[in-house]
Amino acid sequence: VTVQGGNTGLVGGGVPAAGSDTVLLSLTRLDEREPVDVAARQVTVGAGVRLSALQQHAGAAGLDFGVDLAARDSATVGGLVATNAGGIRVLRHGSMREQVAGAEAVLADGTVISRLTGLPKDNTGYDLTQLLAGSEGTLAVITRLRLRLVGVPAQRAVALVAVESTAAAISLIGRVRDELPDLQAAELFYRAGLDLVREQTGVPEPFTEPAPAYLVLECAGRTDPTDVMLEVLGSADGVLDATVAGDLAGQRRLWAYRESHTEAINAAGVPVKLDVSIPMGGLDAFVAEVPGAIAAAAPKARLILFGHVNEGNLHVNVLDAVDEGEEVTDAVLQVVARYGGSISSEHGIGRAKVPWLHLSRSPAELAAMRAIKNALDPAGLLNPGVLLPDD
Amino acid sequence: VTVQGGNTGLVGGGVPAAGSDTVLLSLTRLDEREPVDVAARQVTVGAGVRLSALQQHAGAAGLDFGVDLAARDSATVGGLVATNAGGIRVLRHGSMREQVAGAEAVLADGTVISRLTGLPKDNTGYDLTQLLAGSEGTLAVITRLRLRLVGVPAQRAVALVAVESTAAAISLIGRVRDELPDLQAAELFYRAGLDLVREQTGVPEPFTEPAPAYLVLECAGRTDPTDVMLEVLGSADGVLDATVAGDLAGQRRLWAYRESHTEAINAAGVPVKLDVSIPMGGLDAFVAEVPGAIAAAAPKARLILFGHVNEGNLHVNVLDAVDEGEEVTDAVLQVVARYGGSISSEHGIGRAKVPWLHLSRSPAELAAMRAIKNALDPAGLLNPGVLLPDD
Numbered sequence: 217v218t219v220q221g222g223n224t225g226l227v228g229g230g231v232p233a234a235g236s237d238t239v240l241l242s243l244t245r246l247d248e249r250e251p252v253d254v255a256a257r258q259v260t261v262g263a264g265v266r267l268s269a270l271q272q273h274a275g276a277a278g279l280d281f282g283v284d285l286a287a288r289d290s291a292t293v294g295g296l297v298a299t300n301a302g303g304i305r306v307l308r309h310g311s312m313r314e315q316v317a318g319a320e321a322v323l324a325d326g327t328v329i330s331r332l333t334g335l336p337k338d339n340t341g342y343d344l345t346q347l348l349a350g351s352e353g354t355l356a357v358i359t360r361l362r363l364r365l366v367g368v369p370a371q372r373a374v375a376l377v378a379v380e381s382t383a384a385a386i387s388l389i390g391r392v393r394d395e396l397p398d399l400q401a402a403e404l405f406y407r408a409g410l411d412l413v414r415e416q417t418g419v420p421e422p423f424t425e426p427a428p429a430y431l432v433l434e435c436a437g438r439t440d441p442t443d444v445m446l447e448v449l450g451s452a453d454g455v456l457d458a459t460v461a462g463d464l465a466g467q468r469r470l471w472a473y474r475e476s477h478t479e480a481i482n483a484a485g486v487p488v489k490l491d492v493s494i495p496m497g498g499l500d501a502f503v504a505e506v507p508g509a510i511a512a513a514a515p516k517a518r519l520i521l522f523g524h525v526n527e528g529n530l531h532v533n534v535l536d537a538v539d540e541g542e543e544v545t546d547a548v549l550q551v552v553a554r555y556g557g558s559i560s561s562e563h564g565i566g567r568a569k570v571p572w573l574h575l576s577r578s579p580a581e582l583a584a585m586r587a588i589k590n591a592l593d594p595a596g597l598l599n600p601g602v603l604l605p606d607d
Numbered sequence: 608v609t610v611q612g613g614n615t616g617l618v619g620g621g622v623p624a625a626g627s628d629t630v631l632l633s634l635t636r637l638d639e640r641e642p643v644d645v646a647a648r649q650v651t652v653g654a655g656v657r658l659s660a661l662q663q664h665a666g667a668a669g670l671d672f673g674v675d676l677a678a679r680d681s682a683t684v685g686g687l688v689a690t691n692a693g694g695i696r697v698l699r700h701g702s703m704r705e706q707v708a709g710a711e712a713v714l715a716d717g718t719v720i721s722r723l724t725g726l727p728k729d730n731t732g733y734d735l736t737q738l739l740a741g742s743e744g745t746l747a748v749i750t751r752l753r754l755r756l757v758g759v760p761a762q763r764a765v766a767l768v769a770v771e772s773t774a775a776a777i778s779l780i781g782r783v784r785d786e787l788p789d790l791q792a793a794e795l796f797y798r799a800g801l802d803l804v805r806e807q808t809g810v811p812e813p814f815t816e817p818a819p820a821y822l823v824l825e826c827a828g829r830t831d832p833t834d835v836m837l838e839v840l841g842s843a844d845g846v847l848d849a850t851v852a853g854d855l856a857g858q859r860r861l862w863a864y865r866e867s868h869t870e871a872i873n874a875a876g877v878p879v880k881l882d883v884s885i886p887m888g889g890l891d892a893f894v895a896e897v898p899g900a901i902a903a904a905a906p907k908a909r910l911i912l913f914g915h916v917n918e919g920n921l922h923v924n925v926l927d928a929v930d931e932g933e934e935v936t937d938a939v940l941q942v943v944a945r946y947g948g949s950i951s952s953e954h955g956i957g958r959a960k961v962p963w964l965h966l967s968r969s970p971a972e973l974a975a976m977r978a979i980k981n982a983l984d985p986a987g988l989l990n991p992g993v994l995l996p997d998d
Contacts, residue, residue, distance in 0.1 A: 255781055256887045300730050311728060313737075314705075327971040335884045336918040337702060338949035339691050339741055340956060340967040341994055342976045346704075346737045350730055367785060390646055394758060397829060438788060493726045496647045527727040558729035565731060576731040580718040584983060585733045591982035592975060603732060 217241050217597055219353035221295025222266065224287040226489055227566025229299065229352045229602050238600060243294050246359055252277035257365045258317055258334045263294025263358045270363070279365040282309030286478065294358045300350035302562030304434075307526045308400035309366055311562070313349035318362035321348055323355075324593035334362040347588075352564050353599040355592045369398065369436035374467040375445050377458040378427035382503045384454025385429055386496065389526050395448050398437030403474045404525035405430050412520060413473060416480035422473060423457040431525070432474045434467075477522050481533050487520075488541045490532040492552045493561035499528050502555050506532065506548060513547040514540035529561040549575055565603045573605060608632050608988055610744035612686025613657065615678040617880055618957025620690065620743045620993050629991060634685050637750055643668035648756045649708055649725040654685025654749045661754070670756040673700030677869065685749045691741035693953030695825075698917045699791035700757055702953070704740035709753035712739055714746075715984035725753040738979075743955050744990040746983045760789065760827035765858040766836050768849040769818035773894045775845025776820055777887065780917050786839045789828030794865045795916035796821050803911060804864060807871035813864060814848040822916070823865045825858075868913050872924050878911075879932045881923040883943045884952035890919050893946050897923065897939060904938040905931035920952040940966055956994045964996060 218238045220230040232238045246262035249269065253259060254277055261270060267281070267288040274281050283296065285303030295301075297319070301312045309315070318331040321344075331338075331345055348356055379385045385404050392399055406429050413419060422430075435441035442462045449458040461467045481487050494502045503521065510517050514537035523530035537544045549559045553575035560569050560576070574582065582605065589596075589604055609629045611621040623629045637653035640660065644650060645668055652661060658672070658679040665672050674687065676694030686692075688710070692703045700706070709722040712735075722729075722736055739747055770776045776795050783790055797820050804810060813821075826832035833853045840849040852858045872878050885893045894912065901908050905928035914921035928935045940950045944966035951960050951967070965973065973996065980987075980995055 253888070255777075300734075302728055302730075306728065313734070323971070323975065327974070329969065329971045329975055331972075333886050333947040335886060335949050335952075337693055337697065337884050337915075337920050337952040338967070339693075339951050339953055340949055340964060341972070342738060342742055342746075342979055343691075343704070343740070344972060344975055347733060347979075349734070351733055355733075386646075493728050495724050495726060497644070524728075529728050556724040558726050558731055560730050561726075561728040562730055573731060576729070578720065580714070580720045581722075581732070581735060583718070584714065584720055584735055587982040588733055588738075588979055591978040 229566030
């Protein structure tokens with residue numbers, strides 16, 4: 217059985233292998249949304265509910281959902297939990313696993329486990345729900361979810377900040393995290409990405425002078441964060457220029473510089489897409505080292521880096537290297553491993569990254585994972601070929 | 608092997624069974640504290656480090672630890688993670704599992720799994736660290752931990768609030784959670800508990816008129832929360848009286864009404880101690896129903912209820928029922944089960960609560976838990992008799 221939600225994954229976890237005889241199990245018809253439990257700030261929904269439908273449902277009750285990402289109109293909550301999806305608000309609310317208060321799931325032998333009461337505290341044994349989060353459909357088929365909701369902040373402001381270097385961006389993050397308690401997003405991109413976005417979408421140069429790197433910062437809280445953002449950014453080292461938008465149109469305009477990256481990259485060619493995390497202490501050195509590693513594998517490649525800088529999570533997109541995809545992937549992930557990073561920060565392993573899983577997980581960990589897989593799915597019925605290397 | 612940390616557990620999880628021939632493995636000598644990683648807001652420590660030593664270590668670096676509880680001078684971080692301990696700040700920072708960024712642990716076969724890089728995002732397979740959190744030493748022996756730290760808020764205020772009922776307390780919590788973004792603790796207790804505390808410790812009556820129930824609320828943030836607390840409490844329904852302390856001595860005095868409960872109860876006799884969670888929608892009805900259930904099992908029993916109201920977590924302490932301990936436990940936990948609650952909210956199952964585990968976990972869940980246990984510890988070496996019923 218290959219389990220599929222919105223089929224928006226980037227590593228082939230919801231797609232049967234070529235020539236495979238697995239059954240494709242789509243969960244998109246499990247789209248029931250129960251009434252929002254406003255007192256508990258939770259809701260129970262079917263695994264097939266789309267993220268945007270969940271957001272709308274929460275919004276109608278005066279609440280919001282903690283995870284947001286570009287595939288919101290297609291991605292299902294079941295898939296988001298199974299892959300422990302991230303996105304732009306992890307800084308504030310955590311990844312998808314942090315939004316899950318309980319799950320109903322069907323095990324490989326057909327038995328149903330169900331924890332949908334949404335108790336915030338329940339120390340009665342192994343947390344099976346958390347084990348399923350990020351297990352990519354290999355341990356059970358998630359059918360319903362009890363999800364946490366969050367409040368809707370009254371006031372929001374977005375800043376675009378030009379910084380002189382990766383180091384300056386990292387140091388700024390450390391500072392704004394302390395001084396802007398309402399910070400909810402901190403996205404990094406570079407000159408090469410901005411040039412590509414400008415070329416593909418025609419947006420204007422944001423500041424009078426070009427800069428090596430840029431941050432989009434978003435704050436949202438009970439009071440207007442504009443003034444404190446301007447004050448903090450005005451006095452921070454390494455900031456070359458900054459603009460803050462308090463109005464929705466201005467906020468959209470600033471976010472577009474970051475959010476248009478994927479579209480601009482896809483319009484420019486077929487990229488090799490990697491998604492890595494680096495421990496914060498090594499992030500600056502990693503960014504300096506990775507272009508050389510890519511150039512050695514694919515001399516004509518163009519590197520576009522962007523990502524969720526607070527979590528050390530960078531999306532590595534490499535254009536003009538489609539024939540050297542394996543080599544580029546291997547070169548980048550070897551550098552990631554040397555820095556003690558993760559070869560998949562938020563996209564998961566799926567089928568595409570299985571050959572490199574050993575760079576992030578030790579033989580002892582892989583053996584423990586395999587033991588758990590065999591215990592819950594001894595016949596290997598669920599998502600064969602996904603996540604775990606063959607025995 | 609019976610694994611023991613600070614031996615502060617309340618359900619016998621770290622104590623060998625009477626007449627058992629298990630080896631007692633104490634981890635208290637694993638007390639190394641690595642330097643605090645201020646940029647990542649994390650620290651790596653040995654499993655035997657005491658909570659208070661961790662707090663001190665974080666404090667010296669200008670940071671704090673998200674979990675705090677009364678046993679801080681004895682409890683070890685390894686034990687706190689193994690039991691997924693809670694405490695008074697779960698409302699703000701989550702339980703112990705939320706503080707864990709990684710672990711090193713020894714599996715039953717002697718292999719060591721180690722994830723101590725502390726990556727905030729790492730979707731490379733099953734989250735073994737989260738599986739160990741709350742597993743009560745039955746799957747592996749945690750030896751080192753990578754822990755998240757939190758900022759130290761500059762300003763703090765504590766309120767003691769007299770409310771007319773449990774319903775009023777619940778409704779107030781819903782309101783202050785929205786209107787006091789810096790809320791970090793919300794503790795409920797009742798008249799019977801206050802009377803006992805006054806009797807045992809001699810503290811004065813807090814308000815001119817006695818009230819049925821009381822809340823201790825604590826806010827901590829960048830700005831002084833005193834005024835906004837007074838404003839919110841002054842206009843809330845069901846509030847009979849309230850006082851807010853901005854100074855440390857006043858805060859300690861207000862906290863003492865809640866924190867002296869355990870000491871006062873223990874001084875008054877040997878209590879039957881239970882620790883349950885109820886879904887918020889049923890909490891009021893549960894509080895109304897449980898005295899009758901206890902009286903039927905032990906007519907002379909005195910009930911003292913208190914707890915972490917935001918999480919629906921009540922500590923049920925029953926005095927003058929030492930001969931009817933089993934009957935009282937059974938009576939209360941049956942009511943908990945009828946409300947869809949948890950028979951152990953933060954204390955865990957240990958040895959003492961195994962007979963009632965089936966009230967909170969279905970046969971399918973217990974079978975899945977047993978399968979995982981057998982996969983990682985096929986010979987049953989680790990903490991036999993703890994958490995899981997015998998096969």
